[in-house]
Amino acid sequence: MATLARLQARSSTVGNQYYFRNSVVDPFRIKENDAAVKIQSWFRGCQVRAYIRHLNRIVTIIQKWWRSFLGRKQYQLTVQVAYYTMMMNLYNAMAVRKALEEFAEMKEREEKKANLEREEKKRNYQARKMHYLLSTKQIPGIYNSPFRKEPDPWELQLQKAKPLTHRRPKVKQKDSTSLNDWLACTSARSFPRSEILPPINRKQCQGPFRDITEVLEQRYKPLEPTLWVAEPINELKLAREELRREQWVRNVNDNMFLPFSSYHKNEKYIPSMHLSSKYCPISHKEQFRSENPKKWICDKDFQTVLPSFELFSKYGKLYSKAGQIV
Structure with missing residues (x-):
C-alpha cells in the first residue's frame, strides 16, 4: 500500500x-535510424556489387x-573448305594433265598415222x-x-x-550450136571439116628415176664452200x-726522227710562216722585250742564249756510223 501511495504521489511528475x-530520445533515435539505414544501404550495395561481379565473371567465362x-x-x-579447294585443284590439275596427255597422245597417233599413210603412199x-x-x-x-x-x-x-601410166588431159572442144554461129559459119556443123588428129602419146621412160622436184632441188642447191675455199x-x-x-x-x-744519222742532211730547210712572210717580220728581241741602248753599261748586250751542250757541239765530227762520219 505504501508503494501504491508513493506512486500516486509521484503520478504528476x-x-x-x-x-x-x-x-x-527522439533525435537520438532518428540519428540512429539514419545511421542504420546508411549502414544497411552500404552493406546491401556491397552485396549487390559483389553479386554483379560474380555474375560478370560467370558471364565472361x-x-x-x-x-x-x-x-x-x-x-x-575453314580447314574443310581449304582441304576441299586443294582437292578440287588437284583433281582439276590431274584432269587437265590427263586431257593434255590424251590430246598429245591423240596428236602423236594422228601424226604417226599420217606419216604411215604418207610412207605407204610413197611406197605404193x-x-x-x-x-x-x-x-x-x-x-x-x-x-x-x-x-x-x-x-x-x-x-x-x-x-x-x-603399173604407173601417164595420161595427158584431153582438150575439150566447145560445140557452139547457136544461130549466130550458124550464120557466121564458125560452127563445126556449118561446113564439113576434117577431124583433128589425136595427140602423139609419148610414154615416159620406165625406170627407177627420181622425181623432178628432187632433181631440181639438187641442181639449184646453194654453194657450200669448204674452209680452204672460203x-x-x-x-x-x-x-x-x-x-x-x-x-x-x-x-x-x-717522218721518223733520227738524231744520230745523216738522213736529214740533204733535206732543204723549210722556214716557218712567220719568217717567210714578206711583210717585215718582227724579230724575237722586239717581240719579247724592248731594248734601250742608252742604258747599256757596256758595249755588248747581255748574253741571252745558253751555251750549247758539248754532246751536240761535237755532232758530225766524232760520232760515226759503220766507220763513216755522221
Missing part, C-alpha cells in the same frame, strides 16, 4: 518525465567458352614406178632372187601395185696491212 525523456567453341567450328569449316608410188621390175614366169626379178629362201617384201608390193690465201698479208693502216691513223707525224 511521471507524465512530465515521460514526455521530457521521449522528447530527448561463358562467353569465352562459347566464343572458343564458335572459333573452333569456324576454323574447322615407188612400187608403181618400179612395176617393170616384177618377176615373170620366165625371168625372176631383182627382188625375187633364186638364192633367197623367201622373196623380198618389195616383190609382194610390186605384185599388189598397178678463206683468202693472203689473209696474213691483209691482216698486216690492216694493222699498219691502224698504226698510221694513230701517228701524229709520218
Whole structure:
C-alpha cells in the first residue's frame, strides 16, 4: 500500500518525465535510424556489387567458352573448305594433265598415222614406178632372187601395185550450136571439116628415176664452200696491212726522227710562216722585250742564249756510223 501511495504521489511528475525523456530520445533515435539505414544501404550495395561481379565473371567465362567453341567450328569449316579447294585443284590439275596427255597422245597417233599413210603412199608410188621390175614366169626379178629362201617384201608390193601410166588431159572442144554461129559459119556443123588428129602419146621412160622436184632441188642447191675455199690465201698479208693502216691513223707525224744519222742532211730547210712572210717580220728581241741602248753599261748586250751542250757541239765530227762520219 505504501508503494501504491508513493506512486500516486509521484503520478504528476511521471507524465512530465515521460514526455521530457521521449522528447530527448527522439533525435537520438532518428540519428540512429539514419545511421542504420546508411549502414544497411552500404552493406546491401556491397552485396549487390559483389553479386554483379560474380555474375560478370560467370558471364565472361561463358562467353569465352562459347566464343572458343564458335572459333573452333569456324576454323574447322575453314580447314574443310581449304582441304576441299586443294582437292578440287588437284583433281582439276590431274584432269587437265590427263586431257593434255590424251590430246598429245591423240596428236602423236594422228601424226604417226599420217606419216604411215604418207610412207605407204610413197611406197605404193615407188612400187608403181618400179612395176617393170616384177618377176615373170620366165625371168625372176631383182627382188625375187633364186638364192633367197623367201622373196623380198618389195616383190609382194610390186605384185599388189598397178603399173604407173601417164595420161595427158584431153582438150575439150566447145560445140557452139547457136544461130549466130550458124550464120557466121564458125560452127563445126556449118561446113564439113576434117577431124583433128589425136595427140602423139609419148610414154615416159620406165625406170627407177627420181622425181623432178628432187632433181631440181639438187641442181639449184646453194654453194657450200669448204674452209680452204672460203678463206683468202693472203689473209696474213691483209691482216698486216690492216694493222699498219691502224698504226698510221694513230701517228701524229709520218717522218721518223733520227738524231744520230745523216738522213736529214740533204733535206732543204723549210722556214716557218712567220719568217717567210714578206711583210717585215718582227724579230724575237722586239717581240719579247724592248731594248734601250742608252742604258747599256757596256758595249755588248747581255748574253741571252745558253751555251750549247758539248754532246751536240761535237755532232758530225766524232760520232760515226759503220766507220763513216755522221
